[in-house]
Amino acid sequence: MGSKREIVFITTNSHKVKEIKALADSESRNITIVHRNYEYPELQLEGIEEVVKASANYIRKKMAIKNPFFIEDSGLFIHALYGFPGTFSAFVFKKIGNEGILKLMADKKGEERKATFKTAVAFCESQNKEPVLFVGTAQGKIAEEICGSGGFGYDPIFEFEGKTFAEMSTEEKNSVSHRSRAFRKLLDYLS
Numbered sequence: 298m299g300s301k302r303e304i305v306f307i308t309t310n311s312h313k314v315k316e317i318k319a320l321a322d323s324e325s326r327n328i329t330i331v332h333r334n335y336e337y338p339e340l341q342l343e344g345i346e347e348v349v350k351a352s353a354n355y356i357r358k359k360m361a362i363k364n365p366f367f368i369e370d371s372g373l374f375i376h377a378l379y380g381f382p383g384t385f386s387a388f389v390f391k392k393i394g395n396e397g398i399l400k401l402m403a404d405k406k407g408e409e410r411k412a413t414f415k416t417a418v419a420f421c422e423s424q425n426k427e428p429v430l431f432v433g434t435a436q437g438k439i440a441e442e443i444c445g446s447g448g449f450g451y452d453p454i455f456e457f458e459g460k461t462f463a464e465m466s467t468e469e470k471n472s473v474s475h476r477s478r479a480f481r482k483l484l485d486y487l488s
């Protein structure tokens with residue numbers, strides 16, 4: 298077996314690191330994820346693809362990251378709310394949290410509760426190469442109430458086939474989540 302290739306994951310979110318490391322290990326593709334707990338600017342742009350691309354370009358030009366690296370940006374898009382909170386997901390979570398989202402959805406029934414979780418991963422092979430993007434989505438719905446104690450962020454209100462992400466183990470969430478779908482595309486690209 299050849300030596301493992303090291304890929305740097307830059308994020309301040311330890312939950313994302315846990316998910317990505319578990320996934321990389323389970324896929325046994327000779328990739329080792331090295332976590333760097335660095336902050337970087339996130340511009341408020343139209344879509345998460347534009348946001349993650351701008352951040353990756355900032356990192357490769359302004360921060361001295363020698364190894365290939367990737368970052369990711371995720372957002373929750375609620376259909377009945379015209380895609381809200383979308384690119385504002387982090388801000389909205391801090392301000393109104395899951396309770397606030399449930400209040401906004403109080404009069405929505407059945408199909409009206411549909412939501413999409415989306416992740417865009419930006420991978421930079423080296424400092425002089427443009428980032429390559431990989432997108433993953435998960436289609437679910439906003440639960441009627443907060444359910445489960447695992448995961449993070451919107452996990453307790455994002456229901457996928459009868460269970461919220463917060464009721465799933467890391468492995469279960471990885472088998473269906475937006476993040477895992479985007480990251481698997483990166484793994485395919487690397488192999």
Ligand code: IMP
Binds near residue numbers: 310476
């Ligand atoms: P960001 O990707 O860190 O900008 O995430 C935006 C917002 O969505 C934050 O409030 C995160 O907590 C939340 N978030 C991101 N990924 C997930 C996830 O997989 N499950 C639940 N919430 C998430």
